[in-house]
Amino acid sequence: MTESLPSNVRTFIDLAKEVCNPDNIFIFDGTQKSYADICAKLVSSGALMPINSYLYPNSFLARSNPVDVARSEDRTFVCLPDGEKLYKLKPSEIPPTLGFTWGCRSSEIDAATGAEMTTEQMRAHMFKLFKNCMRGRTMYIIPFSMSPINSEFAKLGIQISDSAYVVANMYIMTRTGNGVLNKIKEGSPYIPCWHSVGCPLEPGEKDVAWPCRLLAKDRYITHFSQPDPDHKSFGNYSVMSYGSGYGGNAIIGKKCIALRIASKMARDDKVKWMAxxxxxxxxxxxxxxxxxxxxxxxxxxxxxxxxxxxxxxxxxxxxxxxxxxxxxxxxxxxxxxxxxxxxxxxxxxxxxxxxxxxxxxxxxxxAPGTSDKTNRNAMETLRAGNSLFTNVGVTLDGDVWWDGKSDDPPAKIVNWRGNLMEESQYKDADADQEKKKKKAFIGQVAHANSRYTTPCSQCPxxxxxxxxxxxxxxxxxxxxxxxxxxxxxxxxxxxxxxxxxxxxxxxxxxxxxxxxxxxxxxxxxxxxxxxxxxxxxxxxxxxxxxxxxxxxxxxxxxxxxxxxxxxxxxxxxxxxxxxxxxxxxxxxxxxxxxxxxxxxxxxxxxxxxxxxxxxxxxxxxxxxxxxxxxxxxxxxxxxTVDPKSSGLGNDWYQELSERKEYLSLYADDLPKKLVDEFNSLVDRFVEAGLAVPDGKTAQSLKL
The missing domain is CATH 3.90.228.20 (Phosphoenolpyruvate Carboxykinase; domain 3)
Structure with a gap:
């Protein structure tokens, strides 16, 4: 099957087969028929459930494992070339009261030495995790393009994954299929992207609807921006995501390529750009x-x-x-x-x-908060169908529901965890008690980060x-x-x-x-x-x-x-x-x-x-x-901007003080122009009559 792939893609897939050891391989060609086949497979496995086709044609509901419902920031790593640092101050050195953490980590801690792994040690660690990770499963090969395939903006990728749910989402979120392979054959570079839920199956073992690693420490979303010394032909960039099936962690074209990798490309390319x-x-x-x-x-x-x-x-x-x-x-x-x-x-x-x-x-x-009142155009996009809903509630007649979709929840609904809920659970003779119970009831119907995936082309x-x-x-x-x-x-x-x-x-x-x-x-x-x-x-x-x-x-x-x-x-x-x-x-x-x-x-x-x-x-x-x-x-x-205001949450002196503390985290990485600009901001507040607490000085606010 892989013989039809461009030779440089085949090299990647041959390596992935050797490492991941899948039972089967499926090349996703980006056609509507292949997407329909993927959805049918997900329905038969219990991973997707068709919803009311009259309300949302060709649309489905997925329920994730309750531990896999959002981006795993603490398990997201940006591994830079030797000599480059994502940040200088260690995460543990940031005051917890400041309300800031680095959005990604630079590396994992080596359990044996207690030191941070180097980029190549991190890569070796990821290959170790991927060893035999797809045993008993199908490896899906997803050629994709971020931006229209023939655009000068386009960045191409080849994602491998053992999650059919990821394939379905990639079909909607990116341009997939043979057109990408043709561009690669013409010489366009691509980014190798590895994804696995990290749950190999033993012979005869029954699969679950949403496989993933149950412990957060076993999940990794790892980005590399220097060549693999053992596979230099793959280029400078790659992504390896392991243990999660959630969109932001597993749909690699989205946040991983389109932002983290692309932002690095944008800075490093000869012609500068932004992501x-x-x-x-x-x-x-x-x-x-x-x-x-x-x-x-x-x-x-x-x-x-x-x-x-x-x-x-x-x-x-x-x-x-x-x-x-x-x-x-x-x-x-x-x-x-x-x-x-x-x-x-x-x-x-x-x-x-x-x-x-x-x-x-x-x-x-x-999904929560989306309604005809708040975003009618989004609702019309969803009603056009061809959408995936994840972790929302579903009524007995197949409609989807979440907090804010309407003023009142349906009388009977199955929540995102598959449990039947009825209005009798919050009804109370005491009006205040009923209000509290109803709020709690609504909060349990759909997860607060429940999602929809739907084509841009359908937006009115x-x-x-x-x-x-x-x-x-x-x-x-x-x-x-x-x-x-x-x-x-x-x-x-x-x-x-x-x-x-x-x-x-x-x-x-x-x-x-x-x-x-x-x-x-x-x-x-x-x-x-x-x-x-x-x-x-x-x-x-x-x-x-x-x-x-x-x-x-x-x-x-x-x-x-x-x-x-x-x-x-x-x-x-x-x-x-x-x-x-x-x-x-x-x-x-x-x-x-x-x-x-x-x-x-x-x-x-x-x-x-x-x-x-x-x-x-x-x-x-x-x-x-x-x-x-x-x-x-x-x-x-x-x-209004009132420099003289004070009180909890309304104190500009406190706000400027916290901004200074935050900017100080960057140490000498912070550009001097921003240091000067911040000090000028302090001066403008002082000139406008900034309320300075007793025992404090305005000058102490400056960097």
Missing amino acids: EHMLILHVTHTPCIGVDEKTKKKQYGPNESYTITAAFPSACGKTNLAMLEVPLEYRDQWHVSCVGDDIAWIRIDEQGRLCAVNPESGFFGV IIDTQWNTGKGYPIDAMLFGGRRTKLMPLCIRASTWEQGVLSAATLRSEGTAAVSDRVMGALSFDPMAMRPFIGYNYGQYFQHWLDIGELAPKKPDIYTVNWFRKSDDGKFLWEGFSQNFRIVQWACLNARRKRIQGVIKEVEKDVTITPLGVAPLPNALMIDIKNAEQKKILADPQIL
């Missing part, structure tokens, strides 16, 4: 230029095109923004379309602009050019996290360097997308890339600064926060479709920049804060008293 954890949104503005005197109809000018990218940690509304629904009051002049919801590969074009493409072909979205607002491989010139970059206190709705950085600092010090409250994260705990997440940076963190920041030097027409950088709450716990911002107002403000700023060369501030629209330029209510059409025409009601507190 970022960003959505891509295309915005079209058709401005009204007047009203026809005779017909009284509005007249419109030519279309103006804008592209927004935005980076958020997982489960912070990134997909909702990527599939943004323009509020009704703006639809006569504004239209948005989705290019991608998670990853952007960014290159500098001949005009000096940063241009982005989406390297994926599917959405791997967080997918951009017509999304799959061409051509880059979209970026007009604005948004960075945001989940902050219930302190951070304003929106800030535009005055300079690229100021924007890089704000993105590098991004903080967010923890979500369920990571297995070891405390829900609600505040953590630093630089550029929303903390778990995905594939080389030294300080050098990654320097690369951002370098790109700013190389791209004369670089976009403006914004920080946003949809999640700020009042003292009584109520959200200050409606969010969802109303987030378009910030997108519109960024586009209009870009328009002024195109016409004037710079953004000339309009006094009634903005105010200057220590963090940067903040919009005033007028700029976003916010009215604090009466909503009329295109205005909405909002608390003006959502826009």
